[in-house]
Amino acid sequence: MSDFDRYLETLKDELTRMVREHWADWGEEALKSGDRFLRDVEGDLRRWTALLVERRLTEEEFRFLVESKKDLLELAALKEAGLSAIRLEQFRNGVVNLAVSTAVDVLL
Amino acid sequence: MKPSRRRRVLILLLPLFLGACASAIAPYDHYAYVQATSLKVEALELLDLATESYEDHRVRVERFRSRMKKAYEYVRSLPRNELTARQYEILMDPDGHSIFGALRRWEESGRLSPVFVEELRGEIAQHFDQVITLEAAKIKRIP
Numbered sequence: 001m002s003d004f005d006r007y008l009e010t011l012k013d014e015l016t017r018m019v020r021e022h023w024a025d026w027g028e029e030a031l032k033s034g035d036r037f038l039r040d041v042e043g044d045l046r047r048w049t050a051l052l053v054e055r056r057l058t059e060e061e062f063r064f065l066v067e068s069k070k071d072l073l074e075l076a077a078l079k080e081a082g083l084s085a086i087r088l089e090q091f092r093n094g095v096v097n098l099a100v101s102t103a104v105d106v107l108l
Numbered sequence: 109m110k111p112s113r114r115r116r117v118l119i120l121l122l123p124l125f126l127g128a129c130a131s132a133i134a135p136y137d138h139y140a141y142v143q144a145t146s147l148k149v150e151a152l153e154l155l156d157l158a159t160e161s162y163e164d165h166r167v168r169v170e171r172f173r174s175r176m177k178k179a180y181e182y183v184r185s186l187p188r189n190e191l192t193a194r195q196y197e198i199l200m201d202p203d204g205h206s207i208f209g210a211l212r213r214w215e216e217s218g219r220l221s222p223v224f225v226e227e228l229r230g231e232i233a234q235h236f237d238q239v240i241t242l243e244a245a246k247i248k249r250i251p
Contacts, residue, residue, distance in 0.1 A: 044227075051223060061224040064213065067205035068231040071198050075206075075238035078198075082191045082242040085133040089247060 004049050012038065041069050134189035136246035143179040144243055148236035150175070151207045155229050158210070158220040169211055176200055176208070195239045206235045 015034045038045075048065050051057040057065075150172050157165050180196040183189055198204060202212045210228055214220050220228075 044230075048227065051227070056223045057221075057227070058224075061221065064205055064209070065224075065227055065231065068209075068228065068235075071204055071206045072231065072234055072238070075195055075198055075235055078191045078195050079238045079242045082133055083245055085191075086245055086247060089131055089133065093247075 003053070004046050007049060008038070008042065008045070037069075037073055044069070131188060131247075133191065134186045134246060136243065136248045137183075137186060140179075140183050140186070140192070141240070141243045143182065144236065144239045147172075147176060147179060148233065148240065151232055151236060152229060155210065155225055155232060158214045158225050159222050161219055162215050162217075166215075169215070173208070173211070192239060192242060195242070199235060199239070207232050 012035075015038070016031065019031050019034060045066070048057060048062055052059065052062045154165070154169060154172055157168075162169070176196070176199070180193065180200060183196060184193040186192075199206045200208045202208045210220075210232060
């Protein structure tokens with residue numbers, strides 16, 4: 001097992017522990033969300049960790065980059081919430097159009 | 109049912125349907141979209157300069173910050189646009205880890221390392237993409 005794989009394993013264990021301690025109510029969903037996040041960022045984390053080990057990134061720079069992923073996660077969650085609202089609105093508009101056109105066809 | 113009564117029922121139902129049409133999210137705003145895309149380009153151009161002395165680019169950074177604030181005030185003023193406004197707040201948090209946080213770091217450090225800037229550039233681009241994608245997906249108003 002490479003150093004990075006050990007790091008990733010430790011990170012996953014820490015994530016599980018953190019979810020159990022602080023987000024027990026969210027349980028599986030929080031774990032899945034954390035796992036998905038780690039999967040999405042694994043490539044970047046791998047590269048940044050290598051740069052950190054080679055001392056081409058300082059610890060502070062490494063931390064900033066990882067934290068920027070957290071900001072990305074929040075920005076993406078807001079985008080997803082917006083996209084859900086848009087899909088709901090499109091569905092509602094479809095229902096309204098159908099109800100009105102059917103009423104006109106059948107009743108008038 | 110007589111036709112006249114049907115019409116009355118329809119007239120009574122229409123406001124309900126129209127009420128159901130009340131949107132949960134702001135419609136597409138072309139000005140907001142153009143602002144977000146051009147601010148992304150500006151942000152990345154600034155980051156390309158971040159390996160140089162901050163003092164040499166202070167004025168440009170200040171102008172960019174000002175444009176971001178104006179864009180934020182604009183999106184915040186649109187009804188039902190809280191999600192986009194919150195996205196801007198993340199981008200603009202000087203204590204955070206998006207573009208304003210990066211600019212603050214540049215200001216405090218004097219200059220940033222090329223390796224860090226190269227890695228950061230991709231992150232900041234993705235941050236702006238979340239704002240742009242949401243705006244582009246919003247429903248266009250029928251003129």
